[in-house]
Amino acid sequence: MKTHFLLNRNYVLTFFIAMTSLILTAQGAWNPERLAESKKAYQQMLEDSPKLKSFANDAYGYAVFPKVTKAGIGVGGAAGRGIVFKGGNDVGTASLKQASIGLQLGGQQYSEVIFFENKAAYDNFTNGNLKFGAQASAVAITVGASIDAAYKDGVAVFTRVKGGLMYEASIGGQHFKYEAK
Numbered sequence: 001m002k003t004h005f006l007l008n009r010n011y012v013l014t015f016f017i018a019m020t021s022l023i024l025t026a027q028g029a030w031n032p033e034r035l036a037e038s039k040k041a042y043q044q045m046l047e048d049s050p051k052l053k054s055f056a057n058d059a060y061g062y063a064v065f066p067k068v069t070k071a072g073i074g075v076g077g078a079a080g081r082g083i084v085f086k087g088g089n090d091v092g093t094a095s096l097k098q099a100s101i102g103l104q105l106g107g108q109q110y111s112e113v114i115f116f117e118n119k120a121a122y123d124n125f126t127n128g129n130l131k132f133g134a135q136a137s138a139v140a141i142t143v144g145a146s147i148d149a150a151y152k153d154g155v156a157v158f159t160r161v162k163g164g165l166m167y168e169a170s171i172g173g174q175h176f177k178y179e180a181k
Contacts (some may be wrong), residue, residue, distance in 0.1 A: 031081075034066065035090055038083040041066035041111040045160050049141045055149075055156055059115040061086035061122045063094050063176075066111050068159075070166060072104035080112070084178060086122065092180040094125075100172025108164035112138065114157050121154025125178060130155070132174040 042064045046052050056062070061084065068080030078098035083090050096112070116122040124130050138157040139149040149156055 031093075034081060034093070035083050037066035038064040038090075041160070042113060045111065045113055045141055045158060048160060049158075052141070052158060055115045055158075058117075060118050061091075061116045063114045063116075063125065064111070065094070065096050065113070067109055067162065068096060068098075068112055069107070069109050070098070070164075071107040072100060072166070074101070074104065076100045076104050076172070078174075082112075084126070090181065092126070092178055094179070095177045096174055097177075098172055098174045102171055104166065106164065106166040108166040109162040111160045111162060112157065114155055115151070117151040117154045117156070121151075124154070125176060126180075128177060130176055132157070 042062075046056060063082055063084045065080040065082035068078050070076065070078035076098075077100070078096070080096045082094050082096065084092045084094050114125070116125060121130075138159045141158055141160045149158070
């Protein structure tokens with residue numbers, strides 16, 4: 001019984017060390033490499049799903065997170081840094097943090113793009129007021145798959161898995177922080 005307790009404690013300790021390092025590596029200011037990674041991730045998503053181009057053509061602006069790292073064992077989290085675009089120009093950086101609780105196990109990396117339908121949705125994001133709750137959902141992009149999505153409250157979210165494996169039936173939310181260039 002004592003061995004079982006120590007084993008569980010080691011898993012929990014390892015998980016929190018991993019989450020701390022995950023969040024710390026996601027921090028940082030303007031980075032030209034992140035701009036290149038964001039543009040590449042965005043282009044890859046457009047190539048994988050041509051229907052996404054209608055969102056790209058009509059959006060007031062968008063935010064691209066080229067690499068979001070997610071991990072969880074019962075309690076989970078994710079973090080990433082990205083670039084915000086308006087009128088095709090990079091205008092600032094953004095950070096993404098996510099917390100979740102529920103049945104989940106594993107780790108995963110994915111790219112995420114958030115399209116802003118209008119100025120109000122864009123301003124909501126850049127003012128730090130955009131938060132996704134448990135009811136929010138993102139459309140997962142797979143190569144050649146047809147997407148059927150619409151704006152909800154002025155935003156549309158798409159993700160593309162880069163690697164890893166995550167079993168999940170949890171609730172949580174994403175929070176964003178924007179910094180102008």
